[in-house]
Amino acid sequence: MGRNAIQFQKGLSLPDFLQLYGTETQCEDALAQVRWPEGFRCPRCDASVYGLVCDRRLKRYQCRQCGHQATVSAGTIMQASKLPLTIWFLAFYLIGQAKTSISSLQLSRQLGVAYNTAWMLHSKIRHAMSERDNCYVLQGKVQIDDAYFGGELMGGKAGRGSENKVPLVAAVSLNAEGHPIHAKISPVTGFTSEAIAVWAKEHLSSTCCVISDGLACFRSVVAVGCSHTAVVTGGRHHNALPEFRWINILLGNLKTSFSGTFHAFNFAKYAKRYLGSFCFLFNRRFKMSAMTERIANAVCKCKPCPERALRAAELCA
16 A cells, blocks of 8 residues: 555655754744745835844844834734744744644743743744634535534533533535545534534635535535535444545544643633644645745734733634
8 A cells, every 4th residue: 555645745854944944044034035025015105125224133124215114023923022033933843844733831842942932932823824724715525524622621511511612613625536635624603504604604615515414504505605415424434424534534633633732721712723723734734845934924924913812812713
């Protein structure tokens, strides 16, 4: 049996990463290329003529037309961070190259920073990845399914009645050969027709051909123009359901990734951020060597988000 070409691709080795992003100057130049691929543009007036002020840690670009000063991190989620850019890029690398996921505790050990610093850094990167992935919608043939994630809180209810159990809708689009291309996994308010219609409007193209199990609420995807086929599973094992092969594999990988990495977190509060970052990595898995650059691009595209909003979680949703 041949190896899966995507799973066994080379990726970006640590020596190659250090050669590309091993110094502060290299990281700063890389961010400048991501932010201004055609040269500096003033965030205020969009002029391209500038001067450099180099008496600070990061170079300041001063617009010669309006006098506005900007750095490569200003206006992004990295704004006002005191961490070296090399630490940021090493975090991009560790998160992007991990086969499953990496916890904030492990990240703090790898980066050599305090746990609270690693948590904040990790949360900002996850938020940026989630926001970036939310810009895209699924197209073509799509398998969808329902699931519950999260565990019961100490002293709380067990099972699906748990206060930390979150209802999710998972979807994966397939190419012409029937292989998975992109995924969306999102929390919903419940498995009702209204909730699924709202989810479909946000995540599905009107040209999608959706296949689901017999859950009645999934029929509401037709409200956004999608065609829908329901397959009644009748309690059969997922191995006997080839129609849902890839969505079952996706959910299985998600459960394995989370249960093996995150042993205690408030899933009900942070579900969107964790699920969004998981899908970001899945949807860009075809070129692992470029994952660090892709995460840097997502971070540069994300607007500043203060700590109080990150900890509130729902304010960033």
